[in-house]
Amino acid sequence: MKDNYICNIDIDKLKHSNNQISLLDNSLSYKDFSTYFIDIEKEINSINFEHGNCIENYKEDIDSILEMITEIKKGISKLDNALSRTIDSFQAKDELTGSDIEQVSETYPKTTAYLKLKSIMSNMKDPIIKLLDNSENVQKIPPVETTTETSNGMNEIIPIGLAIGATGVVASTGAVYLSNKNTNNKNIELPDYEEEQEVLEESPKKEENLEDVFSKVTPYRAERDQSVFDIYND
Amino acid sequence: MSKVDWITWKTNPNELINPNTVLIKIEELSSDFYQYLNHSIYEVLEREISTGGLNKSSFNIVGTSPANEIAERILEKMNQISQILNKLYTNLLESCKEQRKEEKKQLTKSIEDKILEEEKILDNTLKLQEKIRNNPMMQQELQLDNIIELTKERINKLKKLLEDANSVE
Numbered sequence: 001m002k003d004n005y006i007c008n009i010d011i012d013k014l015k016h017s018n019n020q021i022s023l024l025d026n027s028l029s030y031k032d033f034s035t036y037f038i039d040i041e042k043e044i045n046s047i048n049f050e051h052g053n054c055i056e057n058y059k060e061d062i063d064s065i066l067e068m069i070t071e072i073k074k075g076i077s078k079l080d081n082a083l084s085r086t087i088d089s090f091q092a093k094d095e096l097t098g099s100d101i102e103q104v105s106e107t108y109p110k111t112t113a114y115l116k117l118k119s120i121m122s123n124m125k126d127p128i129i130k131l132l133d134n135s136e137n138v139q140k141i142p143p144v145e146t147t148t149e150t151s152n153g154m155n156e157i158i159p160i161g162l163a164i165g166a167t168g169v170v171a172s173t174g175a176v177y178l179s180n181k182n183t184n185n186k187n188i189e190l191p192d193y194e195e196e197q198e199v200l201e202e203s204p205k206k207e208e209n210l211e212d213v214f215s216k217v218t219p220y221r222a223e224r225d226q227s228v229f230d231i232y233n234d
Numbered sequence: 235m236s237k238v239d240w241i242t243w244k245t246n247p248n249e250l251i252n253p254n255t256v257l258i259k260i261e262e263l264s265s266d267f268y269q270y271l272n273h274s275i276y277e278v279l280e281r282e283i284s285t286g287g288l289n290k291s292s293f294n295i296v297g298t299s300p301a302n303e304i305a306e307r308i309l310e311k312m313n314q315i316s317q318i319l320n321k322l323y324t325n326l327l328e329s330c331k332e333q334r335k336e337e338k339k340q341l342t343k344s345i346e347d348k349i350l351e352e353e354k355i356l357d358n359t360l361k362l363q364e365k366i367r368n369n370p371m372m373q374q375e376l377q378l379d380n381i382i383e384l385t386k387e388r389i390n391k392l393k394k395l396l397e398d399a400n401s402v403e
Contacts, residue, residue, distance in 0.1 A: 009292070009293050010287065010291075010292040010293065013286055013287035013289070013292040013293075014287035014292060014293055014301075015287070016282075016286060016287055017282045017286045017287030017288050017292075017301075018287065020278050020282055020286070021278075021282070024274065024275060024278055027274065028274075028275075031270065033267060033270075033271075036263055036264060036266065036267040037267075039263045040260055040263050040264060043256075043259050043260060043263065044260070044326065047251065047256060047330075047333075049329050049333055057321075057322075057325055058322055058325065058326070061318050061319075061321060061322045061325075062322075064318055065315050065318055065319065068311045068312075068314060068315050068318075069315070071311055072275070072308055072311050072312060075304060075307060075308045075311070076275070076308060078304065079301065079304050079305060079308070082300070082301065082304070083287070083301060086293065086301070101295065104295070105295055105300065108300030108301065108303070108304060111298070111300040111303045111304065112298040112300070112303060113294070113295040113296060113298040113299070113300040113303070114300060116295075116296045116297070116298060117295055117296050120296065
């Protein structure tokens, strides 16, 4: 059974967040936090401790803090860039390619989304993504299995719905689907893909209709393993 | 004789290290940092994560939200900074208390030693005065009276200082 993977973007909200993060990034570039802690270190040094564990640990503590401050600044800068690229990629586009979505996810390296999508895309051959227009009712798109015969027997469709909120327009929910063009084989087995399912979020069962599927879109569970993903070390 | 030269070491209980004073100074230095960190970065990120574009429902791919993930990581780093600073304060407080105990010990010891020295000086001076009184040829008595009085005065001051030092917590 193939899972339904849903993508959602609220461009308006994303733009607003991007503005906020950009302002933050700009102000941080002029702010030197290290002076606070250099002064703290000087103050502790001036006390000339002879006793207690402070003299052993405080330098390490201050070094850790300075390192984290650098990571925070770097993280905010990366987030700013990633949001900008996301908005540019999805805004005013009727048709998206698999590489578009891949490129967007690559701006968030080592996140769960990046790894999941990479896993999916690596198992698909020449995927295409089409943005359905407003006239199409996404709820009519059934969940599809790899072994399901399609109308033309040419494509196996793995639906990924992409809902885009357009600025100034009543929010239209379009959907994109990711399809694997394999003209030679109706029954596509993706053994590698099947094995990867353990890292993927649980999806609705086949017998559920799409309305139930979309109703389960939020809240999303982003599972991440801190020890595995270190987004600050590219 | 005390290992500590009491003339150069702290001779006044008020000069002993005060943990509260130390912490106040450190807190003053870090309050500006906290203010900026919390108001500028933390609140902005929290707000955007809660209701803005960094919310999981605002942008996600294949069931996970990469922007949300990165933002949460940043908040986590900031929380870690707070934890480390709290730990630093705790260590600083404990070290100040430890340092204060040791300084008090050294101060009281040095004062006691000095009292002993002065008492020895007083004792020798009194013995010499007795000798002079028994020997009409020696005319140093008046000067010794001054020395004896000054020595007694010093001893009394030192005893008062010792009393103050012992009362320090």
